[in-house]
Each structure stands twice: as C-alpha cells, then as structure tokens.
Amino acid sequence: MTHTHIATVQPLPSSILHNSTAVRSQHTRAAAKMAVQFMSRKLRSFNRKAVAVTDLAQMQGGH
Secondary structure, rough: OOOOOOOOOOHHHHHHHHHOOHHHHHHHHHHHHHHHHHHHHHHHHHHHHHHHHHHHHHHHHHH
C-alpha cells in the first residue's frame, strides 16, 4: 500500500514546532496578518454602526 503525502495549507502545530525558524516566522506572519484583517473588519463594522446611530440622532433632533 503506497502512502501519498498531501501538503496541507495549514500544517499541524506539532509539525510547525519541528520545522525551521523561517517556516515558524512565516506562520507567525500569516497569523498576524489574519489578526489585523479581523480587527480592521471589526473596526469598520463598529464605525458603520456608530455613523448610523449619529445619523439617526441628527434626524430625530430636527436641527
């Protein structure tokens, strides 16, 4: 029976630990990038909600 090794996009953490520093830093960079994207999405969503609330308050004020 032959085993074919399939390269996964996200290897298991144990394989990261045994890999070289370059691979570890590459994974760290990818994780940091994902975190930044997540935060920017959250901030954008929060800003949209804040703008909607201020628009609503201005319309109700009638000034």
